[in-house]
Amino acid sequence: MEKKKNNQPAKKSELKKEQTPKKYTNYPSIVDHSSEAQAKWAPWVRQGLWDIKGYRIVKGPAGGGTIDDSKMNLKEFMVIDRSEACLYSHSYGLVSLFFLGLLHGKLKGTKCPKCGTVYCPPRAHCWNPACKVEETKWIDMPLTGIIHTFTVQCLAAAPFEHMLPFSLGWVQVDGADTAICTMLHIPYKDMFIGQKVRMEFKPQKERKGDLMDMYAVAIPGQELPAWAVLQRDKQQLKMLDEATSATSRFIKNRYGLDNSNRGW
Amino acid sequence: MSERRVAVCGGGIFRPDIWRGENAEEGVAIAYRDMLDSMPGFDPFDIDALMMSYFSDHLNQQLCMGWIIQDYLGLHNKPGYRVEAGGSTSLDAIANAYYMIRSGLFDVILVPGWEWMSEVDTATTNMMIASAADTDWDFTVGGYYNAYYASLEVRHMQLYGETCEDLGKIAIKNHNAATHNPYAQWRMEHGKSYITLDDYWKSRLVCWPYRTLNNALISEGAACLLLAAEDRVKRYTDSPMWITGVGLGTDSMRPGDRLADFPFASFRDQAAIYPDFVKRPKTPYPEMANFGSMHVAALRAYAQAGITDPLKEIDIAELFTPYDGVELCFYEDLGFCGRGQGKDVVREGLCEYGGELPVTLSGGLTAQGHPVGATSLYQTIFLYYQLAGKMKKKYGPDALQVKGARKGLLTGHGGTACQGGVIVFERD
Ligand SMILES: [Zn+2]
Numbered sequence: 001m002e003k004k005k006n007n008q009p010a011k012k013s014e015l016k017k018e019q020t021p022k023k024y025t026n027y028p029s030i031v032d033h034s035s036e037a038q039a040k041w042a043p044w045v046r047q048g049l050w051d052i053k054g055y056r057i058v059k060g061p062a063g064g065g066t067i068d069d070s071k072m073n074l075k076e077f078m079v080i081d082r083s084e085a086c087l088y089s090h091s092y093g094l095v096s097l098f099f100l101g102l103l104h105g106k107l108k109g110t111k112c113p114k115c116g117t118v119y120c121p122p123r124a125h126c127w128n129p130a131c132k133v134e135e136t137k138w139i140d141m142p143l144t145g146i147i148h149t150f151t152v153q154c155l156a157a158a159p160f161e162h163m164l165p166f167s168l169g170w171v172q173v174d175g176a177d178t179a180i181c182t183m184l185h186i187p188y189k190d191m192f193i194g195q196k197v198r199m200e201f202k203p204q205k206e207r208k209g210d211l212m213d214m215y216a217v218a219i220p221g222q223e224l225p226a227w228a229v230l231q232r233d234k235q236q237l238k239m240l241d242e243a244t245s246a247t248s249r250f251i252k253n254r255y256g257l258d259n260s261n262r263g264w
Numbered sequence: 265m266s267e268r269r270v271a272v273c274g275g276g277i278f279r280p281d282i283w284r285g286e287n288a289e290e291g292v293a294i295a296y297r298d299m300l301d302s303m304p305g306f307d308p309f310d311i312d313a314l315m316m317s318y319f320s321d322h323l324n325q326q327l328c329m330g331w332i333i334q335d336y337l338g339l340h341n342k343p344g345y346r347v348e349a350g351g352s353t354s355l356d357a358i359a360n361a362y363y364m365i366r367s368g369l370f371d372v373i374l375v376p377g378w379e380w381m382s383e384v385d386t387a388t389t390n391m392m393i394a395s396a397a398d399t400d401w402d403f404t405v406g407g408y409y410n411a412y413y414a415s416l417e418v419r420h421m422q423l424y425g426e427t428c429e430d431l432g433k434i435a436i437k438n439h440n441a442a443t444h445n446p447y448a449q450w451r452m453e454h455g456k457s458y459i460t461l462d463d464y465w466k467s468r469l470v471c472w473p474y475r476t477l478n479n480a481l482i483s484e485g486a487a488c489l490l491l492a493a494e495d496r497v498k499r500y501t502d503s504p505m506w507i508t509g510v511g512l513g514t515d516s517m518r519p520g521d522r523l524a525d526f527p528f529a530s531f532r533d534q535a536a537i538y539p540d541f542v543k544r545p546k547t548p549y550p551e552m553a554n555f556g557s558m559h560v561a562a563l564r565a566y567a568q569a570g571i572t573d574p575l576k577e578i579d580i581a582e583l584f585t586p587y588d589g590v591e592l593c594f595y596e597d598l599g600f601c602g603r604g605q606g607k608d609v610v611r612e613g614l615c616e617y618g619g620e621l622p623v624t625l626s627g628g629l630t631a632q633g634h635p636v637g638a639t640s641l642y643q644t645i646f647l648y649y650q651l652a653g654k655m656k657k658k659y660g661p662d663a664l665q666v667k668g669a670r671k672g673l674l675t676g677h678g679g680t681a682c683q684g685g686v687i688v689f690e691r692d
Pocket of ligand 1: 001112114115116117127128149
């Protein structure tokens with residue numbers, strides 16, 4: 001891998017220039033944590049850029065017709081491995097204040113001055129057609145609400161896999177007319193639709209100003225109703241115990257994380 | 265507006281599988297040839313325009329794939345463009361072709377559809393598909409359609425009392441039907457034996473209450489469909505399948521916003537049996553339990569087709585159901601039964617083969633396959649052969665033929681039914 005002859009290191013001044021890219025040259029950045037992100041991810045993006053990294057030859061069924069037809073028609077296919085990576089700089093737009101609020105452990109919503117609808121998640125404009133996209137006003141939301149619905153996940157998309165098993169749900173924050181998607185740090189055995197919850201925040205240092213900064217916990221002292229969907233069918237609770245245990249073992253093997261004793 | 269009718273004149277299949285060695289343009293070409301073989305009177309020069317049906321750019325690192333397809337088929341001086349609407353892509357491509365022919369501006373339209381979904385690993389495929397959810401507000405938490413749909417199902421389950429066993433019965437119905445379909449991915453994977461409730465409980469729990477057998481497959485595959493105006497139909501087929509109703513609908517991007525869903529505020533009667541122990545949202549229908557876009561789409565399609573009692577009047581339906589609870593909810597939203605009665609339809613077997621209205625005998629998204637841009641085309645071709653009474657000719661000796669079927673129903677939707685449509689088909 002020693003190929004430095006054809007690839008002379010850049011002069012110091014040039015390097016410095018490259019390492020401090022100005023993305024929004026006409027506008028000042030008031031707070032900028034992006035340079036850290038750039039420094040960490042830029043090399044990864046460069047390495048992952050569109051490029052052919054390898055190939056395989058795969059022999060498999062080919063052609064049209066039914067399953068039986070194509071099983072009889074095996075062909076060799078060349079399969080390449082081609083990478084693609086990028087880092088998006090995305091604006092949260094007019095509802096940026098909500099995400100800034102998360103950084104400070106506050107929950108913000110918006111209210112339409114015309115029809116009074118309260119949005120959490122916030123909308124900068126009211127979607128009630130009668131209000132003709134009226135601009136909404138910011139309000140502070142309480143950190144309490146109820147579970148509108150939920151699920152227990154034993155599988156998740158790649159960025160969340162290491163946290164499995166976990167519960168996701170929609171919480172209708174008190175006073176809001178809509179519901180917000182959030183993680184539920186509540187054992188599924190105790191969980192029910194209509195359950196009163198409190199929104200809590202990760203420690204300040206871990207917050208990134210995104211929805212994962214926040215999660216719901218159960219307000220203690222509530223009676224678990226017999227009509228609750230998971231209480232109606234004890235067999236399902238047992239199956240969930242088995243499935244979530246298996247998931248925890250899988251995560252421990254893959255990530256070395258013990259998620260079985262978090263209490264949710 | 266022109267009064268002339270529009271028909272599906274047939275189609276071709278490049279069967280779906282978890283991996284196909286051919287690339288997309290070759291798969292579409294093979295499906296196109298399959299269509300040509302079944303249509304001796306067809307001349308490629310008859311085609312007036314193409315509606316390209318495919319969903320994702322992320323999955324294949326190729327923008328404007330439609331141009332490749334059109335030139336690969338040698339049809340590249342004709343008008344053509346892509347129709348894209350998430351899971352609704354292939355249904356909307358058919359709807360668009362219908363509108364164009366019905367307008368009188370075009371006579372014959374080819375709809376090629378495809379999707380190649382296994383170039384990235386399964387977790388990445390799921391992540392990329394989930395980016396059809398709101399990436400600031402929903403995708404950031406858990407990031408997975410399975411979880412969103414599972415949450416919707418839990419809400420419906422709480423309100424209306426269906427059980428996990430009901431969801432299992434739907435999975436069994438669709439998977440066992442797929443063993444009669446020689447193009448079905450499930451039959452490739454599993455063979456021809458039937459599964460039971462026992463197999464269902466053993467299948468892996470993904471997001472409660474959904475198990476792997478409840479979920480759409482990841483597929484690569486292609487299909488082609490030919491639509492033509494009334495006066496051109498005879499050249500291509502002696503059993504045209506007329507389009508007699510097309511209804512489209514939309515709903516909010518984020519399901520959580522459907523608690524204050526103003527355009528649906530008048531649908532209060534649709535939630536008449538709301539249990540009193542659950543807090544009523546500002547607008548009770550569809551909230552996060554049912555699918556309002558599909559309900560209004562069905563009302564629009566039925567009005568055009570003159571259908572007042574869908575359960576009795578429709579003979580066979582192919583529903584677009586990426587998760588089995590969706591099928592149960594659709595029984596209600598499509599008017600097969602009243603609100604909250606989806607579970608009774610399951611328990612009485614009304615939508616099984618031999619029942620009042622057989623649903624998704626192809627196997628559907630969970631068992632036939634779900635290469636998004638081709639999915640509704642496969643289901644339309646399936647209905648075409650059903651209504652023509654020619655199932656055994658195309659799908660082999662053990663195919664499930666609904667005898668004497670005259671009216672067929674197709675649905676398609678994208679996101680959490682953020683957008684959807686219903687098409688009614690009839691034979692002469
Ligand atoms: Zn308003």
